[in-house]
Amino acid sequence: MRVQAYAAQEAGGPLRPYEYDNGPLGANEVDVRVTHGGICHTDVSLIDDEFGVSRYPLVAGHEAIGVVHAVGDAVEGLSIGQRVGVGAIAGSCFHCEWCVSGLTNLCPSRDDTVLRGDRGAFAGHVRASDWRHVHPIPDAIPSEQAGPLLCAGTTVFSPLLVNGVRPTDRVAVVGIGGLGHLAIQFLAAWGCAVTAISTTPAKKADAEGFGATGFIASGEEGALRAAAGSFDFVLCTVSANLPWDDYVGLLRPQGTLCVVGVPEQPIALSPMSLLPAAKRVVGGIVGSAAHTRQMLDFAARHDIRPVVETYPVAEFEKALGRVREGSARYRAVVELG
Structure with a gap:
């Protein structure tokens, strides 16, 4: 043909x-x-x-x-x-x-x-x-x-199944873009309390429309540190080089940071960000x-x-x-x- x-x-x-x-x-x-x-x-x-x-x-x-x-x-x-x-x-x-x-x-x-x-x-x-x-x-x-x-849909949905995300979990979605706006919708329908994290404060209204009940403007000084220990699961949908220790710091003990974006540089972490509270960093694909x-x-x-x-x-x-x-x-x- x-x-x-x-x-x-x-x-x-x-x-x-x-x-x-x-x-x-x-x-x-x-x-x-x-x-x-x-x-x-x-x-x-x-x-x-x-x-x-x-x-x-x-x-x-x-x-x-x-x-x-x-x-x-x-x-x-x-x-x-x-x-x-x-x-x-x-x-x-x-x-x-x-x-x-x-x-x-x-x-x-x-x-x-x-x-x-x-x-x-x-x-x-x-x-x-x-x-x-x-x-x-x-x-x-x-x-x-x-x-x-x-x-985009299957890339953000599959990690919920693979990582055992529960309706009672407190979760955060990093990035409100092509992947993130779907992730917020899936997680909200899943029953989770969802917080959106973005460098763009103007996206707060969109995030709330998609089902987020919290919002963190990551560009504001101290905003990430103020939310330390808040989440069971953090889904990173952006292809950016982030301060990874701060994002792992958002997790509760045994929490998981799942990365589905593709940063240009290696993901570097202090061992003390992971080990004392048995946290995990995992990748996700379609x-x-x-x-x-x-x-x-x-x-x-x-x-x-x-x-x-x-x-x-x-x-x-x-x-x-x-x-x-x-x-x-x-x-x-x-x-x-």
Whole structure:
């Protein structure tokens, strides 16, 4: 099948029409006709080759919503025309120790959609390498809001399950952006007392609208130290180099700091920040196939939605620019079909 896509031909270059042949459909594969594509900062980073791993021509995109166009002979539970999504992970082996235990997101051979080179989701069609990573979208979630849930949504939802966050916990979310505004909504619906932490005091009203009952302006002198020992769980969603000892200091004994943003510099801590009260610092990534489907169901039942800016395909570059400069509120989505 010939696929019409949008590719960058060089680092930082504009997206231009690009066509490739997807080849024959494998037994477990699914072709999805894409109607809406979310833009994540990772897409911009790959287009700009910030990580030094990009190959051009590059078709980015990993938050695709559309309808099933074709299925392989071994595909189960999906029908032609069904509304579905393909997110950050489009396949895994399903036979390694991680897959058989349900942790498909830790599969060493997983198919990361955005790292495929010229086979990403900024296209008229995207192919999932395994049907179990193609997620039916609940009727309650509009297509323009579903895409960001498949990356940002599952990235902040899965740590709640993995780290055993309880409804009785006091939690904090660092950063009120594309990830953070969803994390606040999930945690509030989970039953937690949620405090938002931001360098931007003007975001307090937004944070409260998303469900936060507390707010810390981290740029104010002494604000973090004043909240020391307050939280059971702190979810850091920003890609910034922070004073990590102060953030670990926010934790109660045996509390957890979970980092899902990607700081440019190493995370450095004093041993005495961790050891005396048995605190933990852990990383988080996009959820497994099972966690992603649980997230979609939870979002549908609790009316959790990303705030999105929607753009026609003719304004693709404008949408990318909004994400690149960090001004999108709070996710950008392009109508692709």
